[in-house]
Amino acid sequence: MTFSDPIWTKQETPVWIKLNKAEYLKACVKEGLRLFFGALRGSARRNLVAPIVYKDWVIPFGTPVGMSAWMLNTDPEVYPDPLAFRPERWLPGNHKPEMDRNFASLGRGSRTCLGIHLVYVFMRHLLVAMFGPGDRPELTLYETEESDVATTVSGLSGLAKRGARGLRVVVEWMSAC
Numbered sequence: 001m002t003f004s005d006p007i008w009t010k011q012e013t014p015v016w017i018k019l020n021k022a023e024y025l026k027a028c029v030k031e032g033l034r035l036f037f038g039a040l041r042g043s044a045r046r047n048l049v050a051p052i053v054y055k056d057w058v059i060p061f062g063t064p065v066g067m068s069a070w071m072l073n074t075d076p077e078v079y080p081d082p083l084a085f086r087p088e089r090w091l092p093g094n095h096k097p098e099m100d101r102n103f104a105s106l107g108r109g110s111r112t113c114l115g116i117h118l119v120y121v122f123m124r125h126l127l128v129a130m131f132g133p134g135d136r137p138e139l140t141l142y143e144t145e146e147s148d149v150a151t152t153v154s155g156l157s158g159l160a161k162r163g164a165r166g167l168r169v170v171v172e173w174m175s176a177c
C-alpha cells in the first residue's frame with residue numbers, strides 16, 4: 001500500500017490496522033502535532049538527589065530544568081522552513097532520526113504524555129471522519145486569519161495573540177451518494 005492508495009471505501013469502517021499503514025495520514029497527524037507544540041514549555045523537573053552533569057556543565061541538584069517544545073519543534077536544521085505545514089517531511093525517504101529526537105509535542109522521557117498512543121489513534125480516526133470518503137462534514141474557513149491561530153504567546157500550551165478570534169469554520173453535512 002502506498003499513501004496515494006485509497007485505504008478504505010465508503011462502506012468500510014476505518015480500522016487501526018489500515019490507519020496505521022496510511023503514511024500520508026500519519027504524516028499529517030505528526031506535522032499537526034509538531035506545529036501545535038503541546039505544552040509549549042514542558043514543566044520543569046528537578047533532580048533532588050544529585051547534580052546533573054551534561055557535557056562540560058554541572059547543574060546543581062534542586063535546579064529546575066526544562067525544555068522548550070517551541071525551540072525543539074522549530075529547529076530549522078531539523079525541520080527546514082519550520083513554520084510551514086509540510087506533512088511530506090515525515091514520509092518514508094524524507095523522515096530523519098533527528099526529527100523524532102526533536103519532536104517534543106507530547107513531552108519526553110519518564111513524564112511523557114500518558115495518552116500518547118490514544119492521541120495517535122484518536123487523531124487518525126478524526127481526520128478520516130472529517131476528510132475521508134463517504135458522508136462527512138464539509139468545512140469552510142470563516143473570517144479566520146493566520147494570526148487568529150498562530151502561536152504567539154506562551155501559556156502552558158501555545159496561545160494566539162491577545163484578542164485572536166480562533167479558528168472559525170462553517171460546517172455543512174455532505175452526503176456522498
Ligand code: HEM
Pocket residue numbers: 037038039042043104105106107108110111112113114115116118119
Ligand atoms: C493532542 C493531545 C495531547 C497532547 C498534545 C498532550 C501533550 C502532553 C505533554 C506535552 C505532556 C508532558 C507535559 C510535561 O512535560 O510536563 C503530557 C503529559 C500527560 N498527558 Fe498528554 N497530551 C495529549 C493528550 C492526552 C490524553 C488523551 C491523555 C489521557 C487519556 C493524556 C494524559 C497525560 C498525562 C496523564 C500526562 C502526565 C504524565 C506524567 O506527568 O507522568 N494526554 N501530555
